[in-house]
Amino acid sequence: MKIILDFDHTLFDTPRLKRAVESVFLKHGVSHDLFLRTLEQSKGEGRDWKPERQFAILKSRGVPHVDSIKDDFVQVLHGSHVFLYEDTLPFLEKISKDNSLALLTYGEDSFQNMKLEGCGRATKYFKKIVITQNIYKDKEANDLSGGAKSLFVDDNPTALSATKQYAPHIVTVRIKRGEGRYENEPSSGGIDYEVKGLGEVEDLISRL
Ligand SMILES: [Mg+2]
Incomplete structure (x- = not known):
């Protein structure tokens, strides 16, 4: 079959991945609230979270350390089997x-x-x-x-x-x-x- x-x-x-990714953002000084707000904004017209777009939004707002957040994010995703x-x-x-x-x-x-x-x-x-x-x-x-x-x-x-x-x-x-x-x-x-x-x-x- x-x-x-x-x-x-x-x-x-996926909720556990989201929590792990959020902890990366928090570590680099992005608040829980800003993480969630920019995550929602990244969805645009769709219903799915678009991290690349979220990074771009944070950068456009002058949030520091976005490249470091991205690096750590990639590391979390590398081990996503957990x-x-x-x-x-x-x-x-x-x-x-x-x-x-x-x-x-x-x-x-x-x-x-x-x-x-x-x-x-x-x-x-x-x-x-x-x-x-x-x-x-x-x-x-x-x-x-x-x-x-x-x-x-x-x-x-x-x-x-x-x-x-x-x-x-x-x-x-x-x-x-x-x-x-x-x-x-x-x-x-x-x-x-x-x-x-x-x-x-x-x-x-x-x-x-
Ligand atoms: Mg599903």
């Missing part, structure tokens, strides 16, 4: 034996690539990796499925609903780990299963 997996909040503890959830690697190793894995992640290319590059021990299990700026992921998930029976695991209920509508043959699984941006958004239509962790996805795969 094809298994399509989201990255942030599904395999990767932010993988505990169940991620065992899960990937197990299911990759009998299934074809694809990663489908939403966000800015350069930031997503940096995160993924630090997670080589996870990304090696994927036959395909797609970074998209389409928050709904519907067409991309359909392409990755190749029309075959597939499972799509994501924490974002909107992406799952849109995918189900566009590609009804895809089994949609919402992962709710108890934190994350979409945690309090209700499940809308088109979600086949809801799980709390990847162990449950493993059980699901063996039953389908």
